[in-house]
Every structure is written in structure tokens, then in C-alpha cells.
Amino acid sequence: MSAPTAPRVASCAVAVDVALLTVRNDRLQLLLVQPDAAALRGTWALPGRRVRDDEGLDDTAHRSLAELAGITAPEAHLEQLRTYGELTRDPRGRVVSVAYLALTPTPGDPPDTDRAQLFDVARLGTAEGPTLAYDHDRIVPDAIERARSKLEYSALATAFVEEPFTLGELRSIYEAVWGVALDPANFRRKVVSTPGFVEEAEGLAPPGPGGGRPAKRYRRGHARRLHPAMLRP
Amino acid sequence: MSAPTAPRVASCAVAVDVALLTVRNDRLQLLLVQPDAAALRGTWALPGRRVRDDEGLDDTAHRSLAELAGITAPEAHLEQLRTYGELTRDPRGRVVSVAYLALTPTPGDPPDTDRAQLFDVARLGTAEGPTLAYDHDRIVPDAIERARSKLEYSALATAFVEEPFTLGELRSIYEAVWGVALDPANFRRKVVSTPGFVEEAEGLAPPGPGGGRPAKRYRRGHARRLHPAMLRP
DNA sequence: TCCGGTTACAGTCAGCATGACCACAACCCG
DNA sequence: CGGGTTGTGGTCATGCTGACTGTAACCGGA
Secondary structure, three states: OOOOOOOOOOOOEEEEEEEEEEEEOOEEEEEEEOOOOHHHOOEEEOOEEEOOOOOOHHHHHHHHHHHHHOOOOOOOEEEEEEEEOOOOOOOOOOEEEEEEEEEOOOOOOOOOOOOEEEEEHHHOOOOOOOEEOOOHHHHHHHHHHHHHHHHHHEOHHHHHOOOOEOHHHHHHHHHHHHOOOOOHHHHHHHHHHOOOOEEEEEEEEOOEOOEOOOEEEEEEOOOOEOOOOOOOO | OOOOOOOOOOOOEEEEEEEEEEEEOOEEEEEEEOOOOHHHOOEEEOOEEEOOOOOOHHHHHHHHHHHHHOOOOOOOEEEEEEEEOOOOOOOOOOEEEEEEEEEOOOOOOOOOOOOEEEEEHHHOOOOOOOEEOOOHHHHHHHHHHHHHHHHHHEOHHHHHOOOOEOHHHHHHHHHHHHOOOOOHHHHHHHHHHOOOOEEEEEEEEOOEOOEOOOEEEEEEOOOOEOOOOOOOO
């Protein structure tokens, strides 16, 4: 944004990488795809595409999810995470990558193919977890920490569940993302006393397989920031 | 980060824009420069440069400050803010800009020239304030809000003052950035009880022109996050 | 039909952090 | 010396939180 007399030369390529998180079976999971490059066989990467000349960054993020994982979730939460511009982050040359964080209740089409898969976040970085390509082992922790952090001071947890939801379901989101157990009674008191977090809906939800009292249904409230915040234990 | 078979073509230009904030005379101020373009006469812009092929993003941020405002402050806090990629944000063509937030106690060389100047943040957006070029009227509010927000949960306020400092100086930073008055006694209790925020230094600071009891000196602590947070009133 | 198990919901209580004050200390200036 | 100013230490009431207890409402099996 300056040097207007500079010639219009190509300085470096721009790409978008998307870290899509979801909660399945009470576990936080991350979407990864297999790179096409033969040299990267056996590794996994975040779905990402080059930015086209006539395309906004958000559009590239949506296109990455659609083309590489078949996910078209227009209601999914999508926000920019950070831009990674290390000189050597891509062996093919200088590529600046704008990373995105995406949250969704259930990826539209279950992407459990051999090209796109959901991985337990708890297993990332361990021997059983996938090996990440490029510098994605730096992007992924940033994305997870952003999600964990934003659960504290924003109503983002509601982006992981479908409406209507119960407070038990919402609590299981917090427990899966944070990896801790929360007291049900205190969680309820906190959520319902935070203005605009959730709104009561009609009817009751049937109990789960183990029985239990039916729970009230709720919908997302209008608040985007939580006051006061829901702090991690 | 994908489509490895795609040719190495120029998709779009990449630039860095820096929003440098400082506190002078108890007022939060922002550094702006005059664009070279004749069509933008009378407007002001964030200092920014194109990213070179062999240059990291952080390096471009430092170079922008040095070349356009003569500021070489290696100890200044510098962090990435967000990347702006709107198709029409630059009339000269598609330019993706990685915005940075910089905080410094005193800009190395006082940049009060006709090309670079500090503006009161309170006046931005008003009739007396400068007219901003490009989409910088979108970047600047994001930068200010980031700074205000990070004062809450990080020890970033210490980046605005030089060591050693008094708690009165640190409090004036909070008051200038947030635009509110804080109770001196409660502020002190909060700061000294937050582990790692500040550490006591040697000696006392002389009182200001109006007199007053000498204040203890402090240095930055080792903590980067504040637990619990210092919330805005 | 009763009974244990499970989940949802409601309430109590102590501890901690906070905001609103008050009091004193230590300097400057006139 | 005495008022003004700033720094520092304290009290007190309030509100949020974690830990905990108790009741409601459902399931499944004996």
C-alpha cells in the first residue's frame, strides 16, 4: 500500500489455508486433506487454494473447502486466523498463505474419504497422529488455540451445534474443545445469566440412550461477545 | 498451499501496512504518512511497502517504518493484525495487504515532518481528523480495537512506556488507550497482585511539576498473559 | 411396579476479585 | 507552615465463581 511508482510486478504468490474444526463424538476434530504432490505422499495438509485475481480471500477459503473436501456449509463460521509468510515455508517457492479458521457443527458431506479426513486434535503431534506438510504444524496449533480462546469471550461455541440445542450439548462442546470437565450446574448458571448468549426455545429434547430428565431447548442469542467472559478453569 | 501443479504465475501483489500507536501527552496517537500518488494529495495513509521476494513479512513492516517515517525502533512491539484482500481496496489493482500493529514508547526520531506525522486517535473519523487513503479507514479501527483489547488480557501496556516506569505512568497508558479514568489505588492493587506483570526496581522517581509523593520504579515482568485479566470498566 | 442409574435443574455457601471509598505519606510551591 | 498533588495502603460491600447438596424427570431391568 504505497510505492505507487513501483512497477506492477509479481512479488509472491498468495494462497489460503483453512483449518476446519468440528466436534464429533465429544472429540474436537480437524479436517485434513492429502496433498497432490508425490513428494508429500503420506503427509496431510490443510485444504488450501491459490487466490485468484478476481477472488476475495473469503471466497478462496470457501472454494478450498468445496473443491478439496466437498464441504459447502454456508452457515459455517469462518474467520481469518493469521498470515504466514516465512520464506521457506513452501518448498515450491515463495507463497504467502492467509490462514482461516472454520467452525461447523457437522461438515455437510461427511468427508471420510481417502483424500479428506477428520483427525482427532488430541492425537495431533503424537506418533499416532498424521504428519503435517509445509508449515501446517505451526498453523494448526494457532487455529486450535484461537478456537479455545474465543470460546472464553465470545458466543462462538454455538457455531459448533445445530439449533435447537440443549445446554448439555453446549457444555459438551466446551469440554471437547478445552479438554476439561465442567460442572453442569455452574455451567448452566453461567450461560443463562450471560445476557444474549442463548435464548430459550420451545419444547424439550428427548433424553439420550442412558435416560435422564428431558432438557430444555435453546437457540443462539444475539450477543457476539460474552460479558463477563467464560474463563477456562 | 495446494495445487502444486499450478504454474508459478503472479496472482496478486502483497504489501504490508503498519499501524504504529504511541502515547504522547496522555493521548493515544497514530502514525500516518502522505502517499506519493498525486491523486491522493491531502489524504494520509499507514506506512506500507510492497513485500520483496526475499523478505519476510516482519522485515517488510520494519522497512516500512524506517523508509517512510525514519523510525528504527528494534525494541518496539510488532504483531500481525489482519490481512485485507478486498478486490477494490487499492485503485491501482489487486493488492493484498498484511496489516501490522506496532506499539512503541517514543518513536525513535520524532516523525513530525510534513511527510510523517502523529495524529490523535480521538480525532480520527471526525471533521478535524485526517482523511485516510485506500481502505485504511477500515484497518485503523481494527488496530485501535486490538490494542484496547490486548491491554485487558496481556501485559502489552508496558510496551508503551520506557523502563523503569512508575505505576502512575502505566496507569496513564491505560487511561489514554481506553479513554477512561481509573482509580489509582485499585489500579495499583490489581497490577501488583497480578503475578509477572511488573517487577519492583530500584529507587524512586522524582515527582512531576505539580509535586506529589515520589513513586516507586518498576520494570516489565516476565508474564505475557494476565491472570486474571484487567477488564475495561 | 419398584429401584438404581442418569441427566437436568435449583439452591446454598465460602472464597476471591472488584469498585467505591477513606486515610495517610511524601513531595512541591507560595 | 499550609494547601495542593500524587503515591500508597487500607476498609467495606458487592458480585462472580467453584464446590457442593438436593430434587425432578426420564430410562431400563428385576
